[in-house]
Amino acid sequence: MATVLVASNRGPVSYALGEDGSLDTRRGGGGLVSALSAIDAREGLWVCAALGEGDREAVRRGVAEQGVRMLDIDPSVYADAYNGIANSVLWFLHHHLYDIPREPVFDAGFRRRWESYRTYNRAFAEALAAEAAEGAAVLVQDYHLALVPGQLRELRPDLRIAHFTHTPWASPPYLGMLPTDIREELLRGMLGADRLGFHTRAWAEAFEEGAGDLGRTTVAAYPLGVDGEELRALAYRPEVDEKLARLRTEIGDRKTIVRVDRTELSKNILRGLLAYRELLTTHPEWRNRVVHLASAYPSRQDLESYRSYTTAVTDLAEEINTEFGTPDWQPVLVSVKDDFTRSLAAYRLADVALVNPVRDGMNLVAKEIPVVSETGCALVLSREAGAYEELHEDALVVNPFDVSETAEALHRALTMPPSERTDRTKRLAATATAHPPQRWFLNQLEALRER
Numbered sequence: 001m002a003t004v005l006v007a008s009n010r011g012p013v014s015y016a017l018g019e020d021g022s023l024d025t026r027r028g029g030g031g032l033v034s035a036l037s038a039i040d041a042r043e044g045l046w047v048c049a050a051l052g053e054g055d056r057e058a059v060r061r062g063v064a065e066q067g068v069r070m071l072d073i074d075p076s077v078y079a080d081a082y083n084g085i086a087n088s089v090l091w092f093l094h095h096h097l098y099d100i101p102r103e104p105v106f107d108a109g110f111r112r113r114w115e116s117y118r119t120y121n122r123a124f125a126e127a128l129a130a131e132a133a134e135g136a137a138v139l140v141q142d143y144h145l146a147l148v149p150g151q152l153r154e155l156r157p158d159l160r161i162a163h164f165t166h167t168p169w170a171s172p173p174y175l176g177m178l179p180t181d182i183r184e185e186l187l188r189g190m191l192g193a194d195r196l197g198f199h200t201r202a203w204a205e206a207f208e209e210g211a212g213d214l215g216r217t218t219v220a221a222y223p224l225g226v227d228g229e230e231l232r233a234l235a236y237r238p239e240v241d242e243k244l245a246r247l248r249t250e251i252g253d254r255k256t257i258v259r260v261d262r263t264e265l266s267k268n269i270l271r272g273l274l275a276y277r278e279l280l281t282t283h284p285e286w287r288n289r290v291v292h293l294a295s296a297y298p299s300r301q302d303l304e305s306y307r308s309y310t311t312a313v314t315d316l317a318e319e320i321n322t323e324f325g326t327p328d329w330q331p332v333l334v335s336v337k338d339d340f341t342r343s344l345a346a347y348r349l350a351d352v353a354l355v356n357p358v359r360d361g362m363n364l365v366a367k368e369i370p371v372v373s374e375t376g377c378a379l380v381l382s383r384e385a386g387a388y389e390e391l392h393e394d395a396l397v398v399n400p401f402d403v404s405e406t407a408e409a410l411h412r413a414l415t416m417p418p419s420e421r422t423d424r425t426k427r428l429a430a431t432a433t434a435h436p437p438q439r440w441f442l443n444q445l446e447a448l449r450e451r
């Protein structure tokens with residue numbers, strides 16, 4: 001039986017099913033994966049969902065990594081819970097993304113999907129209840145699993161349960177859009193935990209405001225940071241050197257503005273491109289002297305809104321290239337590919353980092369680039385990113401909706417004196433590495449054990 005359990009929708013491994021029936025194991029990265037290496041493999045268990053056919057086949061064949069249990073949830077229940085509720089309703093509410101004249105619509109179809117969300121959460125609660133030792137600590141992650149704490153509390157009152165939200169938390173007017181019974185079910189689900197964690201005080205306060213007098217659970221902020229040593233080791237591998245050399249040939253001695261995101265509606269990639277276009281218009285001296293390197297990892301492509309957003313990003317980049325490009329200068333280099341090696345090479349090259357989400361739980365890219373950039377970089381940062389709370393003093397802060405302000409911030413960033421840039425980057429990197437994932441995780445575990 002496990003004494004420390006983590007539950008999340010996406011687990012640390014996934015399986016791809018080959019045409020010949022073979023299973024190819026893929027290991028994921030990210031903060032949680034490195035956080036969990038702090039736990040002795042014999043006491044820990046990570047419960048996650050089987051996400052695709054490869055994962056489901058692995059569960060059927062009994063293929064499993066030590067310390068990982070994948071749940072094979074009925075595919076239509078899973079699709080309704082993950083795409084229909086978690087990513088289309090909860091994600092949109094927490095990030096204030098709705099196109100209000102049309103959405104949200106809470107009708108009979110929504111209620112059916114909510115039923116699937118409940119069933120999917122229950123599958124996690126039951127697996128955790130079955131695997132946890134007496135008095136074990138269970139750390140549930142994110143908006144996919146908001147009902148798990150309450151459901152698990154009923155099954156196993158002896159457990160210590162924490163829930164951590166990696167997104168922002170919807171402000172009361174957004175949370176208030178949910179039908180009253182569903183909103184209360186969501187809040188009571190979360191409040192089944194002994195402790196609730198968020199990346200910033202602002203999100204924790206939004207939760208407390210929305211919950212009103214429903215519960216007395218302890219709510220705290222645990223800002224996640226990056227492991228500087230691990231990240232630098234990754235960024236200076238030979239394969240990154242190779243990519244870097246290729247990018248350098250393309251870019252020449254021009255300056256670089258770097259951004260790395262999932263193709264995610266909340267990341268505000270379109271307004272970032274508009275700001276870059278405005279920079280090239282209002283400050284024509286930058287033409288042929290700067291390149292915008294954008295990495296966009298395809299994300300949630302089952303959802304139409306994400307697919308059309310991805311197309312809109314590549315279309316706008318192309319427009320800018322057609323408008324300003326010359327035979328030897330391509331103003332925007334976009335890569336729509338999950339290519340972390342290229343991103344690390346871009347991080348090393350960055351003169352300017354652009355992180356301008358309309359709303360974001362934390363945003364680790366804002367913390368990673370200053371740690372890795374070779375010459376120091378100026379950070380243009382949205383005031384709506386969770387990272388703003390820790391990094392605002394050394395960043396050039398922008399309102400993510402104000403394209404002109406963002407364009408001016410890019411200009412200021414590009415012209416920042418080298419000594420100022422170096423000093424700011426040093427302070428940004430120190431703050432970014434103050435709460436590395438292992439420490440972040442252990443702090444929460446200790447607090448949970450003390451309760």
Ligand code: G6P
Nearest residue numbers: 009010087142166167299300361
């Ligand atoms: C955000 C969420 C994570 C999620 C990630 C990728 O960071 O907080 O829980 O895993 O996005 O999204 P995906 O839908 O691909 O898991």
